[in-house]
Amino acid sequence: MSERLTAPAESGPSGRPTRATTALGGFPALVDDGVERLRNIRYARADRFAPPEPLPPDPDESAELQHVVVACPQPPSAADEIYGPQLRDVRFTEDCLRLTVTRPAGTGSGDALPVMVWVHGGAYVSGAGDLPGYDPAALVREQQVVVVAVTYRLGALGFLGDDAVDDGGATSVPDRIPLPLNLGLLDVLAALGWVRDHVAAFGGDPDRVTVFGQSAGADLLAHVLGADGADGLFRRAILQSAPLGLRGGRDEVRALLSRTAGDLPRTGPVAEVLDAQVRAAEAVKGINDRAGMPFAPACGHAPLPPEAGFLGAWRRRAPDVDLLVTWTSQDGSAFVHLDPKGRALLDRPLVGKALFGLATRKVTDVLFRTAARRFARDMVAAGGTVAAAEVTARVVGNPLGATHAVELGLLFPRAERWAAAPVIGPDGAADLVAAGRDLRAAWAEFARGGRSPGDVRVADGTGWTGGLRVVRP
Template sequence: MTQTDPTTPERTEPEASGLGTPVAFPTPLGVFPALADDGVVRIRNVRYATAARFAPPSPVELDPTESAHLRSVRIACPQPPSPSEQLLGRPLRGTTPDEDCLRLSITRPEGELDEPLPVMVWVHGGSHVSGAGDLAGYDPAALVREQRVIVVAVTSRLGLLGYPTDGAHPANLGLLDLIAAFRWVREHVAAFGGDPDLVTAFGQSSGADAIAHLLAADGAEGLIRRVILQSAPLGIRTGRREMQERMRDAAGPLDPVASLDDLFAAQARAKAAAAGSGLRSSMPFGPRYGRAPLPAEADMEDRWRERAAGLDVLLTWNHDETSFFFEVDPKLAALAARPVVGRLARGLIVRRTTDVVYRRDARRFARLLADGGANVQVAGFDGHPEGGALGSAHAIEVGLLFPATDAWADSALLAPDGARTLVEAGAALRAAWAGFAREGRLASPTVPTGHGWTGGLRSVTP
């Protein structure tokens, strides 16, 4: 099938920007300002919706030139500093905070296409309070170029801006943003060479948590065909009401015209109030049940079963997920540093919390979806850089999927030398993810890592 695809982009400026050479990218929807570099074209910061503070997103009329001034800008929802910033190599370096952040970026192969390509929509992690879709460390160029897929990276509202704690505003704005983004993809991605009937949502950590909830959300029906959930913290999704009530009381009424400093102070109070809720307090913000677009907590499993038929789902977790948090939590770091007992305690805690937060409920969720008719695969990942002290920690596979070597160079997560070999080490994993996007299954039960790494992905029984 020959696609009514744009011709080769026209180069509009002689000098390259830091993200590629500016080009004019023609589509049936109009000519979009874009950037071309290393075999891919990036159409960046396209507005998928608009929203006032604490208001649901509203559709917008597509304007190809609206984001022309933003094609070399990385936009993030405003957010306070994250304790994981240093471990991840300061991923927000070079970003511009902006509440007008309901935007997505499209990366596709350069040149004409013989047929529509699978679409992979990336939803980033960050505990629903940090990160952005179009960070330097999430550069999908290698995935797009090697595997001939289209990657759409979505940025949405976070923290109190995305998940207000009071009862005066919609509680799940971040989820509503994502629904608007997937609806935009459904309606418009064909103009960029993508197949709207072959959309795979893939996300890590809170991004995977958000995608899981989208599968049960009103308004998201039919928008996603395939799902890859990496390290979804499904073990802490239930029993959150009391914690959320404490957060509401601590944050107080939320003023739509308050300064960001005041909102961040309220967010800090809400986070502090979540303490005492066990492992749930490690990710206090996020989807709230019984508030649009989600059913009540007691009805979630039935809703997932009802929606499961026809879905292809891959769930993964990392072998040493919570070793990540020993590097960012001062109390855990102090415990691990104790002579003799520290190392033993760390190992026991990592095994137990990895199971409770990630592995156990991923398998349970897999069985639930399979009961509803979904095609489900489950796999554990134990890959890590050779000589690495953290094992297969939370988020360690993300760099393999998005091997932006320079962006990951300062990440202690990939020490001692894992960042340098990301391109070679992650080739098989990128092929596996793209293969799932095409076929709805992993072609092999094992996916090794390459040069400089050890271990890999291994399918297991749910």
């Protein structure tokens, strides 16, 4: 499989090399500051455009990858302007179906600690589960939980297929083999199956598995909740700023994506696939609101029901899964700022800030808040146990406010990473560990027993204000 590095040398994660004791044998690991990381364990294998083939844990296979961050090949992200450079010292490889287990140092196979499975966001086109900005060390150390971070296929490699497209034959090619859809979703289901079957050997409790994700990661988990084959894979789910306002209604976007991408190569340089992805994404810009996140799971194709049956699938699963649904009070500000027209509002004399605020509220409501509350109400009506909360935490003086992904620095307080991100910056990064302690405790308490969080305040004197406000769905 093709791969490349983002830098000539990898400075990757640090720590003292060791062999971690598990019921499956000794795994290579890194020990640092009270936690043990077993990095880049392969949970499945897949050829390009093929479904994942689950694999059992191999104690030796990941030995050379303990200091490496592995990511699905992807184009540069425009969101780096807001979230800082996320992909330094990363190995891009199609052999990316891997997960990292982070557990308290000294954990044994019989400890049965709560398990939290992290599914990263990035609009289905960027990111990786094991990036420095998702370092769970503080959460693991403070709360005595096991965190499993999943990396899956993205963009054209994970979510562009043509077997769903019915556009009158415009995309048909004689003897062409259709590309399957929803491969990235199948990857995550395979990873959750790995957790169910094997996490006990690493000291986790397979009966107390909580999945949590943010943005596209939360949206992906919302699709997992409606997918075939998801029964029994987890007990609880935390959906953070899922763009549920963009769910469904993607036929037009998907058809144009496929038509523009053309006949993607099943072998050869992955750059050809990425070039087609960029070309296709550019072609769909502006055709409708779904074009803002063009690569996404496709309803009506395995393992998902048709759109008309999706709510029913959610409702059937609702009584079996405790849910925590959150959004941020200014989720939309990052997106308004990334749009040149939105950013220009701030330059308008007298009314600029007010107009920017109105645009932020509209985006927040349409993409996040309104749809999240509707989803929560539907799950409650179906017999589910659901908590809803608005994240109001923000860095004092930051013009983006409590924007999209601002809580990630509090959950994953890697100061040097978040200092380079305008959503937090140096002022907010200086005291991330202290500022987010109660928020991390709330997430872990939910994972331990489904306890709904109460209102949470960030720590005083940390450069942060606000917190988490529980609301009625």
